[in-house]
Amino acid sequence: MIRIVTVLLIQILLVSCTKESKPLYQWSFNTNKLKSTIEKNTKTVYKIHSNFETPEFVNGIEGSGLRFDGYSTAVTGNLPQPLNTPSTISAWVALETYPNDVASFFSLIEENNNQNWISAGLNQFGKAVITVFIKGNEKHYFSKQIFPKFKWFNVSMTINEDKLQLFMNGVNCLNVLVSDLNSQTRFKELTVGANPKEKYLDNVYPLTHINGIIDEVKIWNTSLEANYFKDFEIADRTNEKVVLAIPKSRFRKDFNRPKYHLLPAANWTNETHGLVYYKGKYHIFNQKNGANVFLGQINWGHFSSPDLVQWTEHKPALSPEEAYDQIGIWSGHVVKDDQGIPLIVYTGGNEKVNGMCLAFPEDDNLINWKKFKGNPVVKGPPKQYSRTDLRDPYIWKEKQYWYMTVGYGIVENGVQKGALLLYKSTDLKKWTYLHLLFKGNPKVDDSGIFWEMPVFWKMKDKCVLAVNPTPHDGKPAINLYWTGDFVNEKFVPDTKLPKKLEVINRLLSPSVAFDKDSNTTAIAIIPDLIPSELHLQHGWAHLYSIPRIWNLKNGEIYQTPHPALIKLRDSLKTFEKVSVNESANFKIGRGHQVEIIAEILPKQSSKFGFYIGKNQKNGEATKLCFDLKKNQLVIDQSKSSQTELVPKRIETGEMNLKNSKRIKIHLFIDGSVIEGFINDKEAFTTRIFPKYFNSNEVEFFSENESIVINKLNFWHLKASNNLTDF
Structure with a gap:
């Protein structure tokens, strides 16, 4: 008893002696x-x-x-x-x-x-x-x-x-x-x-x-x-x-930062992953470096939305750890398992080898995820290949089997080719390598030497296989696709040559899923293509496209804006039966967030289009020119910005509008991003970074002969007011 009392007295004395300093x-x-x-x-x-x-x-x-x-x-x-x-x-x-x-x-x-x-x-x-x-x-x-x-x-x-x-x-x-x-x-x-x-x-x-x-x-x-x-x-x-x-306050004065497109609250982002509709919400994941404005320290960011318009950014779903994924949680896919519960498959790597890894959700909001104890479920390439940088898994199911394809590149007879590895499983955890799902023939199809971010999607009775060839030999990354069939566990294309997803291909790596109404819906990354110094000045890098509806017609993907975007529309101006010739441009309006739907009757004109981000006094303007004789869309950015570091480039893409008596052009402008749709079929994307806030005028021009704007609707669009919950 005496000992206990003594100990208590000592403790009381120590506490009493501890004073705030x-x-x-x-x-x-x-x-x-x-x-x-x-x-x-x-x-x-x-x-x-x-x-x-x-x-x-x-x-x-x-x-x-x-x-x-x-x-x-x-x-x-x-x-x-x-x-x-x-x-x-x-x-x-x-x-x-x-x-x-x-x-x-x-x-x-x-x-x-x-x-x-x-x-x-x-x-x-x-x-x-x-x-x-x-x-x-x-x-x-x-x-x-x-x-x-x-x-x-x-x-x-x-x-x-x-x-x-x-x-x-x-x-x-x-x-x-x-x-x-x-x-x-x-x-x-x-x-x-x-x-x-x-x-x-x-x-x-x-x-x-x-x-x-x-x-x-x-x-x-x-x-x-x-x-x-x-x-x-x-x-x-x-x-x-x-x-x-x-x-x-960080981006309050940044008029080039989009306001209704999806992008993280700040810093670096890259590919989108795993668009999925689950328990009444859309979810999409993304490559995210939340600590800087470059490709590094990659986590899987996470957004959710009730409507594909207003999004909430959540804390990252997955982060790298000192193990098999220590150099980053790289690209992958989200797929619903046999019980209808989403799972993540991603690329994890260390300094020696890449592997395919799994993670499972711990709640219905998909906020918290747990990595699979058996990761990586695929470690390194098949034994017959030496290249270690396999990446970007995509999973789908055929009858009772699950299949996973992974982006890769091979060498055959001294020729480098893009290729897709194919694995098979019954439980999504144990995978067996089969063979190549498909490989390119770059001398014939110009499909590059390495493929990233594959998508294998069924539309009607056809399979669509989309890949991103990596930049090579001076050619930038691009999204290509084939239609075909899955026969004997291989992809058999309908044609030797792939098609481009866009006329002007600034859009990459689409994430594809069914929306709540069973429409095939895609969201993709739109890179900035500006120097590192500007990314550091801006404090953010890259963004995601508006959601698009895909339809397959005659072996081609037809792209249109998702109808959910209508709720962004604010004030409207309508013009009808406007004749425009080379002597004077037609001033449509001004704004940094606008939507335009124009129905054009070319008449005698074969060269016409829009000036966007224009200011007559400072000389800034981006020119979108539709050249019907050459069947080309030309985006002239040689005067788009007075900012010295912004590239002054001219982009050209092939299209097919010859002999068109009526042309529908649908444009979405949001700060530095322009997305366009032609005749509810072809799409194009570009970026502009004007130096001056008042470079926001939109004009229509015709370079030869007269042209008629049968009808043009010009909306100012509201911000989507995206949120952050951390």
Whole structure:
């Protein structure tokens, strides 16, 4: 009994001796200036670096916090007085994504040597890390601790003469012995949200920044114990709600950023995957680097929609881990299993080999997914092939068997050819390689040397096989398709030559599914095709097409806008029986988000079209010209933008409008993207990036003889008001 009482008294004494220690310096981000924040105790001003017009102050753990974008945001400045050891630095953090390289929450730089610094941060898999940079040598010390995403946590580092300690939520997770520190070490400079020494990809993209919110950065001139963090810094604050949605202010003045097309809230995206209608909602997934604006650190992003128009972006469904998919969750497909439940098949790889992997949903909203324990279900290529970069699986069912085709490339008689591998399964988990589903003959069909993103889709009594040949020999990526039949587990095409999905092929990798009314519906990626420097300036890269209806007629895919888009229409202007000749263009209207349906009677004219994004005063304009004599659509972008880095190109595509007495042209303009449809059949896509906001006029022209616009409807379109739920 005496022993128990003694222990209790000791505990009470220890608690009573633990007093709250006032920080020497603290940044709460509640008192800020333009491009700067103010240290609370000394009122010292610290610069906030950002690519955007104003820093993004959002809801923090208490009051305001600072939103870091993953590649440009950082806080830097000298401490009011140098900091001695021992000392402690702490912050509250909420992460949206893990970084593209080892990145720091906070760093302290030594007084007499700017090349010496220490930091606490994490790597691309979320592992806690202390970085010590001494005399030009950088060394990382990793913990097994994984920092969470989409949740508040406290991270603290104590600095003693010979030891660094890292704490997460008051629990010690890393101890590092450092012989270079001593009682004379003094730190003069602080960096928050990025490493003091930056790393770059291609000399353009910064890699060592945090993507999330940081709040309540504090520095003490003493070494605090774990119990202190638990008692005075943490308590139950880890349960505070965090909102990581990109602030609307980030792109408020970006008139080139689309407003009714689907795209992530920020940063890099690439191919769409797995369009599926499930339990009353549409879902689509995407290649996503949420931490930067380049192709790297690839996750599977996720959107859902009740109507194919207004979308909500969710947290990524899948992220890379230190295993078979450590270099990224690459392209794939979503298919419903025999019970009607969606599953994901994706490409996962490490530095040695790619494999096909599975994931299964843990809820009906498809928010949380669990990777299959038996991954990868296909590891590397078949033994007879040496190329290791097989990728992009697509699954379908024939009778009692499941089939999976995978994008690939082979060499036959010294000739490189695009090809598709074919696998077979009864349970979607164990797969057997059969043979090639189909291969190209590039000398005949110009189908390239490697195929990506296959689609194998049945329409009526035919199979449609679509592939993306990769860029080669100066030719860009393009989407090609054949129609044919599945015979003896091989694809037999109706014709030797494939067809192009678009007249001007800026659209790639369609994701295809039935909508709620059983219409074949496709959404695809529309790349920007602009330099890296502009992507970094913009803060976003690429977008997805409007949903399209596919119909198969006489061996060709007919494409039309999905009727769900009608709900975007706002104000309408209608013109009828307008005659236009070469002496004067017809001014239709202006706007950055518009829809046009024009019924044209060519009469004597054989060359006519639209100017889009035009401004007579500054000379910007993109010209869409329909040349009936040459049977070509020519998109002239030589004057589309005064921005120096925007490519000034002319795009040409073949079409068939000769002898047409009536031509229907349907256009969707949304900031920098133009999608067009000709006679409810052929489609084209392009991108424009005008420099000036008022370059938004639309005109119709005829270059020879007169032409009649029988009827033209011009709508301004509303934004789709896409949401983010994290």
